[in-house]
Amino acid sequence: MQLKYSVRGAELSDLYKIMVLYRAIAARSGGIARQADEITEAHVRNFIERCHEKGIILVIEDPSNPETLIAEVHTCSPGIRVFSHLFSDLTIAVHPDYQGKGIGSLLFRTLLQEIESKHPEIIRVELVAKESNQKAIRFYKKFGFRAEGRLEKRISGKTGELEADIPMAWVRQEQGPPF
Numbered sequence: 227m228q229l230k231y232s233v234r235g236a237e238l239s240d241l242y243k244i245m246v247l248y249r250a251i252a253a254r255s256g257g258i259a260r261q262a263d264e265i266t267e268a269h270v271r272n273f274i275e276r277c278h279e280k281g282i283i284l285v286i287e288d289p290s291n292p293e294t295l296i297a298e299v300h301t302c303s304p305g306i307r308v309f310s311h312l313f314s315d316l317t318i319a320v321h322p323d324y325q326g327k328g329i330g331s332l333l334f335r336t337l338l339q340e341i342e343s344k345h346p347e348i349i350r351v352e353l354v355a356k357e358s359n360q361k362a363i364r365f366y367k368k369f370g371f372r373a374e375g376r377l378e379k380r381i382s383g384k385t386g387e388l389e390a391d392i393p394m395a396w397v398r399q400e401q402g403p404p405f
């Protein structure tokens with residue numbers, strides 16, 4: 227992994243840069259649930275604000291053009307007391323031109339280390355990946371996440387066919403920090 231990439235917390239002022247990143251991913255490589263025209267300002271503002279309230283949101287800038295973001299990850303609390311020990315809705319996205327270079331791993335490792343060091347109350351981190359996104363599923367397993375089932379015909383693919391979503395979680399007591 228090149229040392230030139232560095233991870234920082236996202237600010238509300240990153241809103242439009244995150245929109246641009248997510249739209250590029252939705253249009254070119256897929257993997258995230260929303261299509262490009264569904265990545266609205268309201269949606270991005272909502273998850274930035276929720277993560278600032280209780281959660282984590284991290285980004286990596288393009289070292290040759292810091293105005294552009296090449297990767298983002300976020301996860302946050304569902305916001306009610308019975309779920310105060312978990313972070314959910316985890317999404318990670320690396321720009322298509324930068325995938326497969328270790329950038330996602332750098333970002334995800336940093337996220338998990340931050341949960342370890344700053345959020346001892348978080349026992350469980352959860353996400354959902356569609357079954358055909360084996361790249362992402364392998365990626366999450368590498369970091370200690372486990373598949374917890376199969377949500378049959380939950381999500382529609384590019385051509386409208388329905389496919390399964392795979393709920394996955396990292397549970398602190400089960401395995402300890404894998405990173």
Ligand SMILES: CC(C)(COP(=O)(O)OP(=O)(O)OC[C@H]1O[C@@H](n2cnc3c(N)ncnc32)[C@H](O)[C@@H]1OP(=O)(O)O)[C@@H](O)C(=O)NCCC(=O)NCCS
Pocket residue numbers: 251255256257258317318319320321324325326327328329330331332354355356359360361362364365368
């Ligand atoms: C999934 C994603 C975050 C991985 O980030 P990345 O920077 O491409 O991944 P890395 O280069 O750090 O690779 C880490 C692991 O991912 C998997 N991986 C990466 N590229 C892969 C490829 N082309 N094929 C299969 N697995 C791959 C491997 O498990 C790899 O482990 P290894 O380094 O031991 O081989 C990124 O590809 C992405 O943003 N995809 C589009 C959005 C998406 O699918 N998000 C997840 C939604 S659930």
